Amino acid sequence: MSGDALHELLAALPEDAVVVDPATVENHRRDRAELCPAGSPLALVRPRTTEQVQTVMRWATRHRVSVVPQGARTGLSGGANAVDGCLLLSLARMDAIIEVDPLDQVAVVQPGVVNADLSRAALESGLFYPPDPSSWEESTIGGNIATNAGGLCCVKYGVTGDFVRGLEVVLADGEVIRTGRRTVKGVAGYELTKLLVGSEGTLGVITQATLSLRPAPEEALTMVALFDAVPPALEASVQIMSSGVRPSLLEFLDGPSIAAIQAYRDMGLSESAQAMLLMQSDRGPLAVDDVAAMGELCERLGAVEVAVASDREESELLLAARRMINPAVEKVGASFVDDVAVPRARLIDLLDGIARIAADHDVQIMCPGHIGDVNMHPHVVFDRGDDAAAARAADAFGAIMQLALELGGTITGEHGVGTLKRPWLEQELGTVGLRLQQRVKATFDPLGILNPGKVV
Ligand SMILES: Cc1cc2nc3c(=O)[nH]c(=O)nc-3n(C[C@H](O)[C@H](O)[C@H](O)COP(=O)(O)OP(=O)(O)OC[C@H]3O[C@@H](n4cnc5c(N)ncnc54)[C@H](O)[C@@H]3O)c2cc1C
Incomplete structure (x- = not known):
């Protein structure tokens, strides 16, 4: 890469959009998968508009430079890690919630919007954006879409991909496509939105998303069940899910996970329990019966303690404890x-x-x-x-x-x-399946400059 080429990029973008300062670039080199390799990037680019992303991709195509899209870098599989000589393309500054529309029940957002900020904005209009990865206070909608992130509420409401109606995407050569639609229904053409969801930055750069919202549910009732062995807790989860009750959250911690969280921060969890189920129902007046049914089932299967959270504060504390597992394990x-x-x-x-x-x-x-x-x-x-x-x-x-x-x-x-x-x-896709996916990748990105070495 010649210095002239980099100067060309610097000249084409606003002054603060391209960062070559080694310390800042180093800070952006990797995601949270501690053990995945990360290369040495050329620079970090922080666009604020779709047009600036197009400028970056046209430049990268001209100079055959790899581009690694990044959101908040909370990923756990090395997907946002630098490859040698790449541009790191952070979408974090494209963080506008363009609209929350109660009539169509959609939100239109830029990719750098933090998940929890969108949830709070939707709630102000009485609406609900369910996908809630435990990283929701940090991770971005762009990263969530690119990984098809799940979360705690997904057991009832589905994962990120279930809420993506349409996307604006900058392709490897700098062209823009709009996939999907704003309407509830629509079947025109191949379903490119679903193809781009979960593509981990290898097919295009997501610059805008139209997301489905739902009416906000009632405040959830939270219950915890403790077990002195793992098998009855597993059996309880299986029976709950095949009973008529549909929890809005059903999470599991084993004994070592509970101990790690307690050692990280005293969250009041039982140190002697070998397994814990955390459950919620958000069906308003019916939640009391749901929680009672799940509690009875746990007791019948040998739970040593079943308790309903007494108020919102206690409920939030239990969920916060569950969300703490990653930093708690990092301490161990x-x-x-x-x-x-x-x-x-x-x-x-x-x-x-x-x-x-x-x-x-x-x-x-x-x-x-x-x-x-x-x-x-x-x-x-x-x-x-x-x-x-x-x-x-x-x-x-x-x-x-x-x-x-x-x-x-x-x-x-x-x-x-x-x-x-x-x-x-x-092994999961089969040889033919993998080959077909590699051809899809080559169709979107013939020069192989978008997040190379990831996924396929
Ligand atoms: C404490 C903790 C808890 C977590 N809990 C969960 C959980 O409950 N459920 C879950 O699914 N994950 C979880 N994760 C993993 C992570 O938060 C998710 O994968 C999240 O979706 C990543 O978002 P991000 O903004 O950090 O993206 P990054 O980590 O920055 O990027 C992730 C991938 O998306 C690509 N990408 C990012 N933005 C774009 C864009 N605009 N266009 C195209 N590609 C893009 C990147 O190239 C990369 O391949 C957790 C991580 C942590 C650290």
């Missing part, structure tokens, strides 16, 4: 985070298998998860600086994905492939 050690999902009937086999993998590889595995969706997050933890333990942990991490595939599941329920799970993708 380095970790590889799996993100597997299996059919509900195989949940117990998955947890048994994970326990076996931990013993066989002599590693600690903590296993929180969105259990209502049977999407578990086994964290394979090891001491930073212990190379032998790191190698055993890496093997255990792979063995968990292998197990999920054998159980009829997937290697990633919501965090994406990035670089972390790329070696296992062919």
Whole structure:
């Protein structure tokens, strides 16, 4: 890359849009997947408009420079990590909520809007944007769409992709496409919106999104059930989901996860419990019956304690504790985070298998998860600086994905492939499936400049 080419980019964009200061660029080099490789970027670009993104992509095409789109870099699979000689393209400054429309029940937003800010804005109009990854106070709508993020409410309402009606996307060559629509229904042409959702910045740069909203639900009632062993908690989750009750949240923490959260911050969780289910119902007056039914079921299956949160503060504290698992595990050690999902009937086999993998590889595995969706997050933890333990942990991490595939599941329920799970993708998609996906990638990005080395 010649200095002239970089000067050309600097001249084409506002002064503060291109950053070459090494410390700032270094700070943007990687996401939160601690163990994924990250290359040395050329510069960081922070556009404020779609036109500026187009300028960047036209320049990158002309000079054959790789571009790595970034939101808040909370990703857990290395998807936003730099590759050598790339431009880091941060969409964080494109953070306008353009409109919240109560009539069509949609929001139109730029990609850098933080998830929780959109939720709060929707609520002001009596509306609800359900997808709520635990990173919701940090992660951006662009990143959520690019990873098809899940979250705690998804058990009842669905994941990010279920709420994306249309997108504005800058393609690799700088052209703009608009996919989907604002209306509820519409079937004109191939469903490119769904193709772009979850594409992890490899097919185009999302510069605007039209998102479905719902009427805001009633305030949820929260309940916690504690168990002195894991199997009855798993069984309770399975039975709750196959009963008539549809919780608006159903989360799981195992004993080591509870202990890690308590060690990180005293959240008043029971230190002796080996498993915890956190449940909510948001059906207004019916929530009391829902919660009672779920509580009875837990007790029948051996819960040692079942308690309903007494007020909103206690309820928020319990949810905050659940959302704390990632920083809590980071305090314990380095970790590889799996993100597997299996059919509900195989949940117990998955947890048994994970326990076996931990013993066989002599590693600690903590296993929180969105259990209502049977999407578990086994964290394979090891001491930073212990190379032998790191190698055993890496093997255990792979063995968990292998197990999920054998159980009829997937290697990633919501965090994406990035670089972390790329070696296992062919096993899930099949050789022909992977080849077809590589052709799709080549159609969108013939020069291979958009987030190369990620996903396919
Ligand atoms: C504490 C914590 C809790 C988490 N909890 C959850 C959870 O409950 N559910 C869940 O699904 N995930 C969770 N995650 C993972 C992460 O927050 C999500 O993957 C999130 O969607 C990433 O958003 P981001 O803005 O940080 O994107 P980044 O990490 O910056 O980017 C993620 C991917 O999207 C691409 N990308 C970003 N913006 C754009 C754009 N505008 N156009 C095209 N591509 C783009 C990037 O290239 C990259 O491949 C959690 C992470 C943390 C640290």
